[in-house]
Amino acid sequence: MYTSQGPISSRCSTGSGPAMIQTHFLGPHPLIRHYLARLNVEGILRSHLPQGRTGALNHGQAICVLVHNILASPGPLYRLENWVAPIEPGALGLTTGQKGAINDDRVGRALDALGSPRAREVWFHLALRTIKQWRLSTERVHFDTTSVTFFGEYTSSVDEPRMDTFFTPGYALIFTRGIGIQLLFFRVLFVFEATNPLRVFLL
Structure with a gap:
């Protein structure tokens, strides 16, 4: 859907002479970011995942970028670095340095952490946050695998x-x-x- 995002910058001519057009790609990312923030996805992941060696990004931020990718333009992890390049960092809730740290290896480490035993409570807290934020009736929606x-x-x-x-x-x-x-x-x-x-x- 958003696989071809166009050039980051281009030259043009104006009445005052040559000019440079800088392109900031936003796409659906501000909307996705709004719902991720409302669900506190990054905060919940940061609190319940083993951090280890994270660098510029914590695991929560890395997984949130992957969510953006899956919803907007799903593709293999090895293409993630090229996919994120033209996107404005602020649209993803990142700094320029943090966006530069996005690659398949970094997201892979975050997914490993998500699969660890310590991450079991993540799904409970995300479900609880969803119920509270949207005031879902648990008389009809209830899932317990006890x-x-x-x-x-x-x-x-x-x-x-x-x-x-x-x-x-x-x-x-x-x-x-x-x-x-x-x-x-x-x-x-x-x-x-x-x-x-x-x-x-x-x-």
Whole structure:
């Protein structure tokens, strides 16, 4: 969509003589930056990712630049440095020096940090921020992958799996035989009559 961003500067002729036109590419980036700031994405990432060797950019800033890239003009990481070159640094919330530090290696380190065990709380805090900022009703939107596993003999169990479907407000319980099957349906209860082990997924 925004893969061809044009030259950074060009020459032209005016009534007063030659002139230089300086191009500052903004595109959709101020709008993307507004929502990233409203969600406090950079702050949450900075607080919950191991920083290590970051240089001019912290991991939160690097990942936010990647979000800009994915939303505006997705492409391979090795092209990221060329993609960001003509964009005005302020449109990304960066200084000139920080923009110059953007490359595939830097963003790759940030993605490694995002995949670390310490980053598990990032998604919770982003979801919580989203709920608060847009005042989402959690009566309808609720996602919880907490699971409980039971082991033992059940007198009512049968050899062949049987599924009965019930409707119930607020919860979805899934009983599976052997391999847990995670079916996420709001306000629906699926019951699989099964033998051991019995696995219950709570929403």
